[in-house]
Every structure is written in structure tokens, then in C-alpha cells.
Amino acid sequence: MAESQGVKLLGFWVSPYVIRVKWALKLKGVEHEYIEEDIFNKSPLLLELNPVHGQVPVLVHDGKPISESIVILEYIDQVWKQIPLLPQDPFERAKARFWAKFAAEKLQQYAWKALCSRGEEHERAVKSSIEALEKMEEELNGKKYFGGDKIGFVDLVAGFLSYQLPVYEEIACMNILDSSKFPAITKWIDSFRNHPLIEQELPPKDKMLAYFSKRRKEILLVENQNASRK
Structure with missing residues (x-):
């Protein structure tokens, strides 16, 4: 069994991409440090670890960063063999x-x-x-x-x-x-x-309702502004 020492997860509280990685780590019993990011004001650490997209989640294992949630899930499944997520066949x-x-x-x-x-x-x-x-x-x-x-x-x-x-x-x-x-x-x-x-x-x-209501209003407002300029 691989050691879980040195595992960190950079995420954002409401991101479904981050949450699926949290679930995988929980199911596997992998101890990790969670670092909350502000995706609207990205930290130097996030930009350093994911310079291509600057997005969460980022899993850091023994100092090596892995990005993209589905890629991370496969990595977790390959490194920590207990409770397999993918079938063997x-x-x-x-x-x-x-x-x-x-x-x-x-x-x-x-x-x-x-x-x-x-x-x-x-x-x-x-x-x-x-x-x-x-x-x-x-x-x-x-x-x-x-x-x-x-x-x-x-x-x-x-x-x-x-x-x-x-x-x-x-x-x-x-x-x-x-x-x-x-x-x-x-x-x-x-x-x-x-x-x-x-x-x-x-x-x-309640927090999700508030967050996604705000995001929806912001996106629709931008679309309306863009449409008015055409």
C-alpha cells in the first residue's frame, strides 16, 4: 500500500470536480491536507502547481502536482490499491x-x-x-x-x-x-x-443556492450586455 504522507488537495468548496476527488480520498482512507482556494483570486501556489489552466482541483502527492479531476481519480486508484474504483476487467x-x-x-x-x-x-x-x-x-x-x-x-x-x-x-x-x-x-x-x-x-x-443564484445572474447579465452591443 502506498504511503499517504505528503498528500495535499487544492480545491474550492462548491466545485463538483473537487468534491469527487474528496470522495475518492475518503473512500480510499487517504489522509490529506485540504487547501481552500479562491478561484476568483487565484493564489501564487495554485498558479505554480497548475500553470496551464490555473484551475482546481490539484492533487499534490510527494511534491508532484496532478490536475484534472478524472485524471486525479485514476491516479488515486492506481496509487492506493485498496477499495478499487475502476473494474479490473x-x-x-x-x-x-x-x-x-x-x-x-x-x-x-x-x-x-x-x-x-x-x-x-x-x-x-x-x-x-x-x-x-x-x-x-x-x-x-x-x-x-x-x-x-x-x-x-x-x-x-x-x-x-x-x-x-x-x-x-x-x-x-x-x-x-x-x-x-x-x-x-x-x-x-x-x-x-x-x-x-x-x-x-x-x-x-443554502450556501449552494446563494452561490449559484449569484453566478447565474452574473452570467445572464454579461450575455444581455453582449447582446445589446450587437
């Missing part, structure tokens, strides 16, 4: 990577777009979010977790569904995750959120 491993990529690049992006848009663009984003959820529902296919009987790689990447999407829906007055249409995902959310190690790292809902 090559085909199942490839399939898990596919669905993690789908959740991150399709569903998560559509949901964010639905939060931060209006009119036809908003309607398209909601429709795309629902269509992506339909595919995730089929993949879950009665399993407790995407990883089977225990939380795995896909669950961590898709975990934003369990706590952040409902906040988006409340702020934008939209209905994406209909429990009657997505019974498997609804059941998965209950199991996932109630896992003690997952529950420990869920951001407070």
Missing part, C-alpha cells in the same frame, strides 16, 4: 471510463447550460439534459451503483446529480430529474447521498 474498465466521460462532458455541461440560459437555448439545454439522463438511467439498469454493489468511478463523477442538480432546478424553476421518469437514478441518489463518507463532503444547500 479491461472491457468493464473501458465502459466505466466511457460513462464517466459521458456524465462529465454531456450531462454536467447540459445541466450547467440549462441553469445559465434563457428562452430557446434554455429549453434545448433542458431537453438535452433529460435525454442524457435517459441514457444514464438505462446504464444503471437496476444496479445499486453504477459500479455495481459499491460506489465506483462512474458514481463519483456522476455524483453532482445527487446534490447539485436539484439546486440548479430550484434556482431556474426547471424539472430535469423527474423521479417518476427516472426511478433507478432516484434510488441511486438516495443510496449515494446517504453513504456516510459521501454525506460528509456535501456542501450546505
Whole structure:
């Protein structure tokens, strides 16, 4: 088993990318130092450790920085072998990577777009979010977790569904995750959120509502200003 000494995580409290890394470290039992960053006023340390993008999360292990949340999850799984996140079978491993990529690049992006848009663009984003959820529902296919009987790689990447999407829906007055249409995902959310190690790292809902309401207003204001100049 690899030593956990010298593990640090630079993050931002509400970032789903950071939270999925926190979950992985918790599940693996890896002791680490957490360093909160202000992503709107980036520290010299963050810019030094991630000079390409200047973004969180950044995992530092024995002085070596690793960036990008999904890359970090794979690194964690390879270094700390206990409680594997990815399947051992090559085909199942490839399939898990596919669905993690789908959740991150399709569903998560559509949901964010639905939060931060209006009119036809908003309607398209909601429709795309629902269509992506339909595919995730089929993949879950009665399993407790995407990883089977225990939380795995896909669950961590898709975990934003369990706590952040409902906040988006409340702020934008939209209905994406209909429990009657997505019974498997609804059941998965209950199991996932109630896992003690997952529950420990869920951001407070009131703080998320305030933060994302503000971000939405800022983004829509900029879009309105840009449209008025055309």
C-alpha cells in the first residue's frame, strides 16, 4: 500500500470536480491536507502547481502536482490499491471510463447550460439534459451503483446529480430529474447521498443556492450586455 504522507488537495468548496476527488480520498482512507482556494483570486501556489489552466482541483502527492479531476481519480486508484474504483476487467474498465466521460462532458455541461440560459437555448439545454439522463438511467439498469454493489468511478463523477442538480432546478424553476421518469437514478441518489463518507463532503444547500443564484445572474447579465452591443 502506498504511503499517504505528503498528500495535499487544492480545491474550492462548491466545485463538483473537487468534491469527487474528496470522495475518492475518503473512500480510499487517504489522509490529506485540504487547501481552500479562491478561484476568483487565484493564489501564487495554485498558479505554480497548475500553470496551464490555473484551475482546481490539484492533487499534490510527494511534491508532484496532478490536475484534472478524472485524471486525479485514476491516479488515486492506481496509487492506493485498496477499495478499487475502476473494474479490473479491461472491457468493464473501458465502459466505466466511457460513462464517466459521458456524465462529465454531456450531462454536467447540459445541466450547467440549462441553469445559465434563457428562452430557446434554455429549453434545448433542458431537453438535452433529460435525454442524457435517459441514457444514464438505462446504464444503471437496476444496479445499486453504477459500479455495481459499491460506489465506483462512474458514481463519483456522476455524483453532482445527487446534490447539485436539484439546486440548479430550484434556482431556474426547471424539472430535469423527474423521479417518476427516472426511478433507478432516484434510488441511486438516495443510496449515494446517504453513504456516510459521501454525506460528509456535501456542501450546505443554502450556501449552494446563494452561490449559484449569484453566478447565474452574473452570467445572464454579461450575455444581455453582449447582446445589446450587437
